[in-house]
Amino acid sequence: MVQYSTSRLDASFAALSDATRRGVLERLGRSEASISELADRFHMTLTGMKKHVGVLEQAGLVTTEKVGRVRTCRLGLRRLEEEAAWIEAHRRLWDARFDALDQVVDELKLKEKADD
Amino acid sequence: MTSPTTVERTSDRELVATRTVNGPAHLVFEAWTRPELMMRWWAPKSFGITFLSCDIDARTGGSYRMVFGHPASDQPMTFFGRYIEVTPPSRLVWTNEEDADGAVTTVTFEETDGQTRVVVRDLYPSKQALDAAIASGSTGAWPEQFEALDDLLGDLDAG
Numbered sequence: 001m002v003q004y005s006t007s008r009l010d011a012s013f014a015a016l017s018d019a020t021r022r023g024v025l026e027r028l029g030r031s032e033a034s035i036s037e038l039a040d041r042f043h044m045t046l047t048g049m050k051k052h053v054g055v056l057e058q059a060g061l062v063t064t065e066k067v068g069r070v071r072t073c074r075l076g077l078r079r080l081e082e083e084a085a086w087i088e089a090h091r092r093l094w095d096a097r098f099d100a101l102d103q104v105v106d107e108l109k110l111k112e113k114a115d116d
Numbered sequence: 117m118t119s120p121t122t123v124e125r126t127s128d129r130e131l132v133a134t135r136t137v138n139g140p141a142h143l144v145f146e147a148w149t150r151p152e153l154m155m156r157w158w159a160p161k162s163f164g165i166t167f168l169s170c171d172i173d174a175r176t177g178g179s180y181r182m183v184f185g186h187p188a189s190d191q192p193m194t195f196f197g198r199y200i201e202v203t204p205p206s207r208l209v210w211t212n213e214e215d216a217d218g219a220v221t222t223v224t225f226e227e228t229d230g231q232t233r234v235v236v237r238d239l240y241p242s243k244q245a246l247d248a249a250i251a252s253g254s255t256g257a258w259p260e261q262f263e264a265l266d267d268l269l270g271d272l273d274a275g
Contacts, residue, residue: 082251091122098137102137109143
């Protein structure tokens, strides 16, 4: 099971708590779009849409790229999934290490007791 | 009873692993600083990694060099750096110099009622450095981990 870090999950949930932002994700799931296209689609000002996209970007759900004067938004889910998968792989390594460390420490405890 | 191992990215630059070990801090610290003990747990057998050599001079300013082999890899993997701080039995700080953007690792040992909470913090020089480590799978870049990662990514793709 993939274990996301709590703080990042919080950021994701906060980002998804807003209907407009969920709409933006749904829209970006179909194709990439510029901030102004998204603002038009959701009947918002450019500034308002920039804020929403900023929250989604912070949570790693959206990535943006500025080419010339146009900022293009895309789904960033893949990046978040890769990071979660890497963290889980890293956790497994540490889990195996600590299991082995437990055995070593058990032996040291016995040895110390015997030496007393 | 074993306590769960947690790994969390706590900030743009930091990765933290924790676990409570069933033993007093001075013994846990010993297992982290004596090469013959380190070799028994740092490279877990279940990951198919073998130690080729482990040189540790666990003193402030001392250096370490660990060389590992793996059946899937022709070239041995070498990890090396320096100890910035060695304070028995509570704190170890070392550099990871095999990579120019390597983390600084801080390990703390806190004893309560004969058990020791171990916290391992890897602090990278920048967000880019940690992102890059994650993208390349470089921290503990073992073939099994790549396989595990591939499996997970496969699951995530399917899901």
